[in-house]
Structure formats: C-alpha cells, structure tokens
Amino acid sequence: MSRPRESEPQTLIAGLLYREKEILTEALxxxxxxxxxxxxxxxxMPFHYSTYYEKEMGSDIFRRFAAFSDPVDPETLPDVKLQTNTIEGHLAENHRRRVNIDPGLLSPDRLVLATGKSAAHRIYLRAGIYADLTLIFQKGAYQPLPWTYPDYREPVVRHAFGALRAAAAGRRWSRLPRSPVALPEDPS
Incomplete structure (x- = not known):
C-alpha cells in the first residue's frame, strides 16, 4: 500500500514567447x-519551430526561459497558469497577445507545463487547467517524450533545465547561495 506524502516544493519556470523586448520585460x-x-x-532564441503564433503575434518571435528562486507548492500550478493568462491579457493589444507565457514546474523527476488545452497525455488539474508531462529525468538528463514541444527538445534547453535541477538540489542541501538574475533592461 502506498502512503500519501506531501510533495516537495518545486522550481517554477516560465517559457515566454514575444517579439518586443519591452513587452518581455513588462511580463517578467x-x-x-x-x-x-x-x-x-x-x-x-529565435522561435522557428511553428507558425502557430504568427497570426496573433507576427513573425520574428523569440523564446526565453525563466526560473524563479522561490520554490512553489505544486498544487499552485493552476493558479499560476490563470495568473499568466491574466498577464497575457493585460499586455495584449487589439485582442492579440504580444507575449505567451507557459508556466511549469521543474522537479528532480520531471518538467510539467500548465495548459488550458486537453490532450490524451494531459491530466486535468482544476479550473480548466491541465498538467502536460513535458520532460522526464532519466539517465542523468531530462529526456523528451513523443509529444514534447520541439523547442523543449533542444539539447541546450534540456541542459539548462538540468543545471537548474542541480542548483535546486544544492540549495536544498544549503550548499549554493541564491543570486537573483537582473531583468533584461536593468543595468546591473
């Protein structure tokens, strides 16, 4: 018999698609x-994996990934996705998004993204939000699955998530200090 245990806090990440640096900075x-x-x-990173966002956002779209210093309770993922939807709406112009924000949770075992779209491999959480298992940690690295988005499959992206995993483990063991990253327009 399994014994239920509370989940450990996890690293909140966000994948952001945008064209204008000012919009990215405001979203961040x-x-x-x-x-x-x-x-x-x-x-x-130039986002050249799909034309899905071009009708709404235009061409020459870029992708950036962000990770937050403060771990979050995994139960908050639907709330985070609803909040990122609100941010996207506030930054929209003429009912067109100028930034797309995909929040997720990075744990030692996996990367799970939040989405409002159902699919066979997505698990319903609540409030119209699904969990999309995007990467799993095997053989010393995050590995893609058949449905993993192409940009999340990139070796450099998976390597960055692996480094974030190691840094989170180091902080849990009180071996690494935290040093927040400055926003893009900040001079420091």
Whole structure:
C-alpha cells in the first residue's frame, strides 16, 4: 500500500514567447512581482519551430526561459497558469497577445507545463487547467517524450533545465547561495 506524502516544493519556470523586448520585460516584472526573483533567464532564441503564433503575434518571435528562486507548492500550478493568462491579457493589444507565457514546474523527476488545452497525455488539474508531462529525468538528463514541444527538445534547453535541477538540489542541501538574475533592461 502506498502512503500519501506531501510533495516537495518545486522550481517554477516560465517559457515566454514575444517579439518586443519591452513587452518581455513588462511580463517578467509582473511575474517577479507575483513569484519572487529570477534565478535564471536564458538568452533570446529565435522561435522557428511553428507558425502557430504568427497570426496573433507576427513573425520574428523569440523564446526565453525563466526560473524563479522561490520554490512553489505544486498544487499552485493552476493558479499560476490563470495568473499568466491574466498577464497575457493585460499586455495584449487589439485582442492579440504580444507575449505567451507557459508556466511549469521543474522537479528532480520531471518538467510539467500548465495548459488550458486537453490532450490524451494531459491530466486535468482544476479550473480548466491541465498538467502536460513535458520532460522526464532519466539517465542523468531530462529526456523528451513523443509529444514534447520541439523547442523543449533542444539539447541546450534540456541542459539548462538540468543545471537548474542541480542548483535546486544544492540549495536544498544549503550548499549554493541564491543570486537573483537582473531583468533584461536593468543595468546591473
């Protein structure tokens, strides 16, 4: 018989798609206001994996990944997704999003993204939000699954998540200090 246990807090991450640096910065400011300082912010990567967002956002879209210093309770994932939807709506122009924010939870075992879209591999959480198992940790690295989005399959992205996993483990063992990352327009 399994014995239920509370889950450990996990690293909150966000994948952001955007065209304008100012919109990215404002989205990040709002996320930091809600979830605490950034622990990691990737460099901009051209998003050339799909044309899905071009009708709404235009072309020349970039992807960045952010991770937050303060771990969160996994039960809050639906609330985080609803909040990121609100941020997207506030930053929209003429009913078109200018930023897409995909929050997720990085744990030692997996990366789970939150989505409002149902699919066979997604588990309903609550409030119209599903958990999308995106990566699993096996053989010393995060591994993609058949449905993993192409940009999350990239070796450099999976390596960054692996580094975040190691840093979170180090903090749990009180071996690594926290040093928040500055937002893109900050001079420091």
């Amino acid at each position: 400011r709002r996320l930091v206001d809600g979830y605490g300082p950034l622990d990691f912010l990737s460099e901009p």
